Amino acid sequence: MLRVLQIVRLSSRCSSSFVSRMRFLNGLKQNDDVCSAALQDAHMFLFHRLSPLLQRNHQGTFRTAELRTSDVQSLLENLGSDRTLLQEAVLIGCTEQNQAQFCLDIGGLDQTAAEELCGGTFVDLRKSFFLLSGAEAPLVAKAQALLRWHQTNGFCSATGQPTHRNRAGSQRTCSSSGIIYYPKMSPVVIVLVSDGERCLLGRQATFPRGLYSALAGFCDMGETLEETLSREVAEEVGLEVQSFSFSSSQHWPFPQSSFMMACHASVSPAHAQLCVDHSELEDARWFSQQEVLSALQTPPPQRRRSPPHPLAPPKTRRRSSTHHRVDPEHQILNRLRRVH
Ligand SMILES: NC(=O)C1=CN([C@@H]2O[C@H](COP(=O)(O)OP(=O)(O)OC[C@H]3O[C@@H](n4cnc5c(N)ncnc54)[C@H](O)[C@@H]3O)[C@@H](O)[C@H]2O)C=CC1
Ligand SMILES: [Mg+2]
Known part of the structure; x- marks a missing residue:
């Protein structure tokens, strides 16, 4: 109980509400009792x-759906389930008012x-990602x-014994060996290549008809961001990158949990001849x-009828150092405007 009070006091003493929220969340991850108390009156996202x-x-x-813990308790009772499912x-986070946010799969x-x-x-x-706006997606x-990570990590890969989660669900521990597992992400680089006049977009055979996107690829073990970027561009379209700059990053839930780092890269106009690896990409080409x-200014349903069109990911709000909204479409446009 003393620890609960310490964490609440520590977060309420902070002058910055951001610092206060981060301290509050960290406290919930580190202390099962504090987290259980927060779960009693939390915001709940159902799956x-x-x-x-x-x-x-x-x-x-x-x-x-805006549900509270008490709503979910009633729902579980109405559906014939006991409250232990809670x-x-x-x-998953907390509101500006330090109200904990949880998710639950029923x-x-x-x-x-x-x-x-x-x-x-x-x-x-995938559909909801495009239907939701702002911070919700x-x-x-x-x-x-x-939720997926917990559903697929119930056993220790070293001993085969069950793993047990902490109250927040931020880690799982093997009951036999004590090995601690943390949620896993795969780092990915996505890169908009330019030759100074045009930008390079490609498409995989599985993409919807006519849809083109910036090149992307998973980081190999031991690689730096620039090594992944240079290798992927070389592998997929046969070009050598001259320079690059980091743009922004986001969590990308497909196919599972990727951490996407977005970059801009330049190639020499004298060496911009594409040599596409068709085992990876169905097509790649330069776009003016x-x-x-015109593709970005066409509403999405019409875009589909007039291929080729570039992929514009859903608009999401991310915390940047300047707190500005980061909009992928505008980033592409601004970059192209700078090039011209
Ligand atoms: N232009 C694109 O390809 C776009 C890709 N993305 C995302 O970028 C990421 C990378 O996409 P790809 O171009 O397909 O990657 P990629 O170019 O690295 O090729 C995929 C192959 O990489 C291998 N691979 C290595 N590590 C992997 C891992 N951790 N998970 C799965 N496969 C792994 C597999 O053999 C797989 O077939 C994915 O999260 C994808 O959803 C998002 C938007 C556009
Ligand atoms: Mg790729």
């Missing part, structure tokens, strides 16, 4: 087999009955990644500023 619960408002836009909730319960009781729909993550992506501008 069914890893699909988040969304509600549609009067304007036709989608939001995550113990599987995983901490995949073992009746989906339709749950949707009726909550007045919402469980929507596939990254939070839902983080929640799904953590005008082509990218």
Whole structure:
């Protein structure tokens, strides 16, 4: 109890609300009792087999369902489940007012009955990622990644014995060896290559028809960001990068949990002849500023009818040093404007 009070006091003494929230969250991860207390009155994001619960408002836009712990307790009772399922909730963040946010997957319960009781729909993550706006999409992506990690890491890979989670769900420990496991991400570099006039986009055979995107690839063990970037560009399109600069980063939930680092890279216009590896990419080509501008200014449904068009990822709000909203479409446009 003393530790609970210390953590609450420590976070309330801070002058910055950001520092206070980060200290509060860290306290929840480190102390099971503090976390259990926070779970009693928390915000809860529900999932069914890893699909988040969304509600549609009067304007036709989608939001995550706003549920509190007590709502979920009633829901579980109505669905014939006992309250112990709540113990599987995983901490994902906290609000500006230091209210803990958890997520819970009720995949073992009746989906339709749950949707009726909550007045919402469980929507596939890829779809919800594009339906949600602002800070909600990254939070839902983080929640799904953590729920998936817990569902697939129930056993120690060294001993085969069960692993047990802490209250927050930020780690799992092998009951036999004591090995501690932390949620895993795969680092990825995504790069917009330019020859000073045009930018390079490619498409995989599995992409929707006509859709082109910046090049991307997973980091190999031991590589630096620039080594991955140079290798991927060489492998996929046969070019040698001259220089690069870091742009921004985000968690990307597909195919599982990737940590994407976005960069700009330049190649010499004299050595811009593409040699595409067709086992990796179906096509890659140079796009002019005008082509990218007109594709990005065309609404997405019409874009699909007029290929080729560049991929514009969903708009998400990320914390940057200047607290500015980072919008991938604008980054591409600004870069091209700088080039011209
Ligand atoms: N242009 C693109 O390809 C775009 C890719 N992304 C994301 O970038 C990431 C990388 O995409 P790719 O271009 O497909 O990667 P990639 O160019 O590295 O090729 C994929 C191959 O890398 C290998 N690989 C190495 N480490 C892996 C790991 N940790 N997980 C899965 N495969 C691994 C596998 O053999 C796999 O077939 C994915 O998260 C993808 O969703 C997002 C937007 C666009
Ligand atoms: Mg790739």
